[in-house]
Amino acid sequence: xxxxxxxxPLTDEDIAQLKAGDVxxxxxxIYSARDxxxxxxxxxxxxxxxxxxxxxxxxxxxxxxxxAPPGRPIGSAGPTTSYRMDSYAPRLHSLGLKATIGxxxxxxxxxxxxxxHTAVYFGATGGAGALLSNSIVDSKVIxxxxxxxEAVREMTVKDFPLLVINDCHGGELYAVPDRKxxxxx
Amino acid sequence: xxxxxxxxxxxxxAAMCIKANTxxxxxxxxxxxxxxxxxTSESAKExxxxxxxxxxxxxxxxxxxxxxCGLAVFFVEVGDDVRIEGNLREAIxxxxxxxxxxxxLRKSACDPFTRVNTGDGxxxxxxxxxxxxxxLKIFYMAKGGGSENMSRATMLAPAQGWEGIxxxxxxxxAEAGPNPCPPTIIGIGIGxxxxxxxxxxxxxxxxxxxxxxxxxxxxxxxxxxEEAINxxxxxxxxxxxxxxxxxxxxxxxxxxxxxxxxxxNVQCHSQRxxxxxx
Numbered sequence: 001x002x003x004x005x006x007x008x009p010l011t012d013e014d015i016a017q018l019k020a021g022d023v024x025x026x027x028x029x030i031y032s033a034r035d036x037x038x039x040x041x042x043x044x045x046x047x048x049x050x051x052x053x054x055x056x057x058x059x060x061x062x063x064x065x066x067x068a069p070p071g072r073p074i075g076s077a078g079p080t081t082s083y084r085m086d087s088y089a090p091r092l093h094s095l096g097l098k099a100t101i102g103x104x105x106x107x108x109x110x111x112x113x114x115x116x117h118t119a120v121y122f123g124a125t126g127g128a129g130a131l132l133s134n135s136i137v138d139s140k141v142i143x144x145x146x147x148x149x150e151a152v153r154e155m156t157v158k159d160f161p162l163l164v165i166n167d168c169h170g171g172e173l174y175a176v177p178d179r180k181x182x183x184x185x
Numbered sequence: 186x187x188x189x190x191x192x193x194x195x196x197x198x199a200a201m202c203i204k205a206n207t208x209x210x211x212x213x214x215x216x217x218x219x220x221x222x223x224x225t226s227e228s229a230k231e232x233x234x235x236x237x238x239x240x241x242x243x244x245x246x247x248x249x250x251x252x253x254c255g256l257a258v259f260f261v262e263v264g265d266d267v268r269i270e271g272n273l274r275e276a277i278x279x280x281x282x283x284x285x286x287x288x289x290l291r292k293s294a295c296d297p298f299t300r301v302n303t304g305d306g307x308x309x310x311x312x313x314x315x316x317x318x319x320x321l322k323i324f325y326m327a328k329g330g331g332s333e334n335m336s337r338a339t340m341l342a343p344a345q346g347w348e349g350i351x352x353x354x355x356x357x358x359a360e361a362g363p364n365p366c367p368p369t370i371i372g373i374g375i376g377x378x379x380x381x382x383x384x385x386x387x388x389x390x391x392x393x394x395x396x397x398x399x400x401x402x403x404x405x406x407x408x409x410x411e412e413a414i415n416x417x418x419x420x421x422x423x424x425x426x427x428x429x430x431x432x433x434x435x436x437x438x439x440x441x442x443x444x445x446x447x448x449x450n451v452q453c454h455s456q457r458x459x460x461x462x463x
Contacts, residue, residue, distance in 0.1 A: 035300070036300050063252065064252060064291065065252050066248070066252045066254060066289060066290060067291065069248070072248070075252065076248045076249040076250070076252040077252050078251055078253075081334065103364070104363050104364035104423070105362055123363075125235045126251075127236060127250065127453055127454055128235050128236060128251075129253075131239040131242055149252075149293070150302075174363050174424070175418050175420055175425035177358075177359035177362060177417040177419055178417055179355075179359055179417070181418065182355050182414065183355070183416070184351075184352050184355045
């Protein structure tokens with residue numbers, strides 16, 4: 001398993017070299033969006049309008065941070081469960097989205113979209129939101145402020161620690177549950 | 186008859202919300218350390234190391250352990266000889282509002298259809314019970330959405346018995362895989378009615394992780410499930426390893442002759458709980 005330092009925007013070459021299990025320290029701008037924001041992004045696309053950020057080479061972080069206390073750019077900011085964004089992700093990948101960051105399994109359509117469009121799914125450690133916030137040096141709301149914790153934020157990250165869960169070659173890192181060993185098969 | 190005034194309840198609830206969300210309880214930390222010593226998988230050890238570092242950092246900075254500060258769930262035991270001056274439910278909601286605002290905790294309650302955030306972390310989920318004595322006991326847990334989404338309830342046929350229960354629970358954890366932030370704690374409710382099974386499953390989660398069920402037969406069943414689930418090999422964050430659950434807690438109550446109600450409430454590793462006695 002290799003270790004990479006990457007910067008946004010991400011290129012096809014950046015993504016193609018990654019394999020499930022690789023560690024990536026990501027720097028640059030990433031965009032937060034979760035359930036409600038995704039719905040609004042898709043509504044904008046359907047209406048033929050411009051998105052609040054450029055999807056080309058972008059990385060989207062599935063996160064709804066806690067409020068920033070005084071003196072910090074952001075509150076706790078760990079990943080939310082990704083499958084809820086599976087109904088939106090393939091379309092965004094087809095428009096240039098290169099990476100998503102979350103936790104938990106993706107569905108077949110999203111995995112296939114990553115293969116078709118040279119994209120990757122990164123895992124960040126769930127429940128380590130305080131620790132992960134240390135790698136976010138700046139954060140500003142750029143769209144859908146009314147969504148509160150679900151607003152779209154542009155976050156500036158420095159060496160944000162990630163693990164490649166799904167690569168663009170069909171590789172996946174998650175353990176397959178051993179039902180036989182557990183006595184249910 | 187003892188009188189408790191609502192300002193005392195509001196302050197106690199607010200303090201519990203903040204403490205639970207920023208200080209990892211000692212029983213959970215001890216389980217992380219135990220798992221760290223047992224795990225042989227490097228990725229499992231790395232996840233556990235990050236969780237311990239996260240807990241240290243949250244304690245130091247007062248940032249929430251997890252950005253999902255949950256829906257605020259309370260189990261409240263009102264002593265028979267206690268009189269509340271004011272409205273208990275409103276006091277708990279007010280304490281929740283105060284705690285979530287003052288502690289910079291994320292407010293995660295919304296309308297199910299419009300998805301508009303209620304803005305203040307309420308309404309809290311409040312379960313009331315009555316006990317002998319003149320105390321008011323309040324248990325709080327911050328229940329995150331990711332693990333709650335992996336929970337299920339079912340009505341088994343009585344013929345399915347323990348084997349059916351075991352298969353359902355282990356399967357549930359297998360299907361949830363990495364989604365609920367393993368290593369999880371599994372709260373199981375067996376018996377009662379449809380809604381009661383779910384309620385006692387949740388109530389099982391307020392037990393300390395290091396306790397043992399007072400009924401040795403149930404304690405043995407909890408142990409049996411814990412061992413079976415850990416053989417799944419899902420491991421911390423689903424990356425593989427021998428720690429898929431930290432603990433299994435079970436509540437068992439009588440049910441209808443025709444039924445075998447079963448609820449499985451999944452709790453993430455960030456088991457944020459507090460209790461106070463007034």
